[in-house]
Amino acid sequence: MASLGQIIFCSMIILIVLFSALIILILSVSLTGSGFGGSTSSVVSSNKNPIANLGEDQLLSCYVNAGQNSIINQVSVTWEKKGLTGLVYKYADGADDLTDQNPQFKARTQVFPGSLVGGNGSLLLRAVRSSDEGEYTCSISSSEGKGTVNIQLRTAAFSAPxxxxxxxxxxxxxxxxxxxxxxxxxxxxxxxxxxxxxxxxxxxxxxxxxxxxxxxxxxxxxxxxxxxxxxxxxxxxxxxxxxxxxxxxxxxAANAASSLLSLTYLGIMTSVLCIYYLT
Incomplete structure (x- = not known):
């Protein structure tokens, strides 16, 4: 039979792991959550924490999560970067609108007009620089409604040996x-x-x-x-x-979501081992 000290020790370990998972979940929701008003659709990203290889092109994912094969009309897309004066990119009224584009991104950004009818406003960022690192906000307005999603771009240099x-x-x-x-x-x-x-x-x-x-x-x-x-x-x-x-x-490097999954798995395994140890 397990002693009181063993029971307390295992309980503390389980609580620490679960509390850590809860903190990561809260941070994940607060940092990468997206809003969408007046519609059942939402603006989402398939990768909210991409790692770009310096000097290479990087796709920043952003799209309307509408029904399959949906046709979306009157799409406008705006990309902004936190702390940056001016815009990263804007597409409106069927064409690029680069009047307020920051010079840092001149001739380095594009969306794919043929994909916009499906609600895909993903941005291709060419020849990534270290100064491109930071938080981006993608805003999409369409016949389905409007919404935003935040993407944290990280930069590194890496190559196969x-x-x-x-x-x-x-x-x-x-x-x-x-x-x-x-x-x-x-x-x-x-x-x-x-x-x-x-x-x-x-x-x-x-x-x-x-x-x-x-x-x-x-x-x-x-x-x-x-x-x-x-x-x-x-x-x-x-x-x-x-x-x-x-x-x-x-x-x-793992993003918050995968870290949460790892911690959840660790919590389950820790619980199982503690129960086995106590019995």
Missing amino acids: TLKFSSGALVAEARSWFPKPNITWSDYDGHVLQGSTNFTQNSAGIFTVVSRLQSVNMSDTYTYRIENNLVTALSRATITGSEVSANTYFIY
């Missing part, structure tokens, strides 16, 4: 990372290995990362992890003769 076998070492080079990343090498079983890493920063503050793992074995598989607080690149490399066979995939 190239891996090669050179002078008995496995070498990984990634040419574009920001913020400065951390590097981890590990073997097939997940044991952390000691590598050596050099960082070179250009005038724009972007890092080139060259990391070297010595004394590797032929036909063995190694994992190279390069990550900052926004993006992680995981590469699995197998040495075959003088060649390296590798594949890389990216993991992006």
Whole structure:
């Protein structure tokens, strides 16, 4: 039978996890919630916390969540950025209206007129800059009503590394990372290995990362992890003769919704383990 101290300890752990999940839920609703007046439709985004790769194009999602195959008329779309004088973009009366556009976004923004009849007011932002980071508001007015949604754009630089076998070492080079990343090498079983890493920063503050793992074995598989607080690149490399066979995939920092799901799962598992432990 569990002691009073054990019961109190498990109860405190469960309450802490659930309270954390509740806080994240409240923040998610307050920061990314959207309003829509006088209609059963709403303005939504498929990704309210996108991470844009510096220098590349980024789509900011915004659309009217109407019925399937609905035809929406008289659509106007306005994009604004918090703290910015002027607009990011505006589409009204069947054409671009860039009279009040901030110079920062000149010739760098567009919507897709052919998609507007379906209520899609998503914005394509070209050649993303670090100064583009911030909170955007998409406002759509149409025959279905009107509403807004907020999108928090984050910026980073990230690229897949190239891996090669050179002078008995496995070498990984990634040419574009920001913020400065951390590097981890590990073997097939997940044991952390000691590598050596050099960082070179250009005038724009972007890092080139060259990391070297010595004394590797032929036909063995190694994992190279390069990550900052926004993006992680995981590469699995197998040495075959003088060649390296590798594949890389990216993991992006979780938004509030996925964090909530993780905490909810953790809360359930913690509860189950505590109940098992107490019995």
